[in-house]
Amino acid sequence: MRRTILAVSLCLLLLTPPAFAGPNGVTVTPEPKPAAQIPVVRPEPAAVKQELPLKQEITNIRWATHEDALTGQSKLRLVLDVSGPVRVEAETAAAPTPRLVVNIKGAVPGKVKDALSFGGKIADGAELVATGLDSSRLIVDVPLMLEDGDYRVFTLPSDPKFNRPFRVVVDVNKKVPPVTYKFRPGLKNKVIAIDPGHGGSDPGAIGLGKSQEKVITLAVAKQVQALLEKAGAKVIMTRQDDRDVFGPNATAVEELKARTSIANNRKADVFISIHINSFTNSAAGGTSTYYYQKTPYDMLLAQNLQSALLQAGGLYDRGANPANFYVIKRTVMPATLVELAFISNPEEEKLLNTPQFQQKMAQGIVQGLDRFFAQAAKLGGER
Ligand SMILES: [Zn+2]
Incomplete structure (x- = not known):
């Protein structure tokens, strides 16, 4: 949300002491301050204000x-x-x-x-x-x-x-999208950028059981990669191992820009950033996805991934939400950031460390992508 005050009412300026126009248009000048002991009944400023046009x-x-x-x-x-x-x-x-x-x-x-x-x-x-x-x-x-x-x-x-x-x-x-996307249904020949959140010097969130977000996001991303390649898609990974993508000693923005640049330069069709959530209250849990609607497809992508991840993982639904995150805003293609579960929730942390759950969530992402391309193709056809 952005908020800008662009103009100031002239009426409000007219109310500024020492003189203001009274209800009848007569100029009223406030009396000098009375001594503290003498009570003087005067109209409340709000009451005067109400009578003004x-x-x-x-x-x-x-x-x-x-x-x-x-x-x-x-x-x-x-x-x-x-x-x-x-x-x-x-x-x-x-x-x-x-x-x-x-x-x-x-x-x-x-x-x-x-x-x-x-x-x-x-x-x-x-x-x-x-x-x-x-x-x-x-x-x-x-x-x-x-x-x-x-x-x-x-x-x-x-x-x-x-x-x-x-x-x-x-x-x-008139807002012109940088690239016009027309999607065909199916995963075959699609170029999909997968961004395993954090890595290298940045562990991401850390659970009570000491699991690191960067390890789980990479494990899930690799399974997504394998499933997508099996379906005939081309996968671009922002990182394949435990490293900083930009390089050592980068600023947060440099690191994120390195990730979006990989997807932008290699003309990915969609961008998926995989993360694990964390909160101070360990009872918080669930799955959420985020999008920035810079193309007609970002929200659709997030919604499809969200519903497929819920079906796959069965966790609490925290929704597909608009957000200003760098990687979903600065990628030119439709993008979404998924928060698979909460590493700060001991039960979900345990789940996140099992290969079965990682596999289920990876399948959820791939299923969501498949449904997205089917719907996006229909959307493109209607236009
Ligand atoms: Zn993260």
């Missing part, structure tokens, strides 16, 4: 798309006319679907269209809802997760000379 109305919503003839870059611009100044904050969200959320403080929707459809070229649609007595929210549904440079939200003051009201402007640039 703070609540504005959104009176119109317009939108248009614009294509730059030179760069070919296209942009969607949404303009909300408001009866007076408001404050806006914008944030992006990955779940349940990628969206841009614009919170408007100080205005409620007037008689305007509350749902817009843009046909999905830049954004799919937008919805305007009241979120309180004096606040509204504009939700813009976008096909892919937006980054900082992909959108802009700002306000424009009213301009009586040209009969223009106060405006909230939302610009969304």
Whole structure:
């Protein structure tokens, strides 16, 4: 989540002491501070604030798309006319679907269209809802997760000379995925990058029984590799043994970048990072997967791996969740990071060390991949 305060309400500035406009528009100057002993009854500042005409109305919503003839870059611009100044904050969200959320403080929707459809070229649609007595929210549904440079939200003051009201402007640039993926069903000839988490100088999480995450992730990854190769896929391992991928004395980012670069440079179709979870409370357990929706397929990949891993391992379902992790964000292909179980949970630590459980989880990953390619192929066909 990112949150940016983009404009400050003029109304709030008007409330700043020493002088402010009273309910009748009369300028009120606070009296000098009375001596402590003499009680003086004065209205609470909040009560005064309520009577001020703070609540504005959104009176119109317009939108248009614009294509730059030179760069070919296209942009969607949404303009909300408001009866007076408001404050806006914008944030992006990955779940349940990628969206841009614009919170408007100080205005409620007037008689305007509350749902817009843009046909999905830049954004799919937008919805305007009241979120309180004096606040509204504009939700813009976008096909892919937006980054900082992909959108802009700002306000424009009213301009009586040209009969223009106060405006909230939302610009969304067209997001072009770096590579277009079209998948065929099946594992044969697929290029799959497998990243066994940690390694070398970095043991990862350590269990109460002293097992190291890096050892288990490598063991499971090697079994995934064997199963995938048997199914005709080409497997790229970020590491084959107990080592730092970047090399000794690397920063955390250098180490992670070394892993994503292997997958990016060798044009893997998908990237799977294998990890084991850990928590201070040893009762915590279960399986989870993470994705960053930078292509239309990341969430689908995570969901398929999550459900197949649950069937295979039978552990508690902690869900397929959006996350900002480096390796799933900086790989260009659909990627997921799986947390097979909790090394900090003694029962799960024991399981993680058995070849049977490792084999089951490896089969789960391969099964999930197979289902993913089948569904991704259908998704591609519909477009
Ligand atoms: Zn880890």
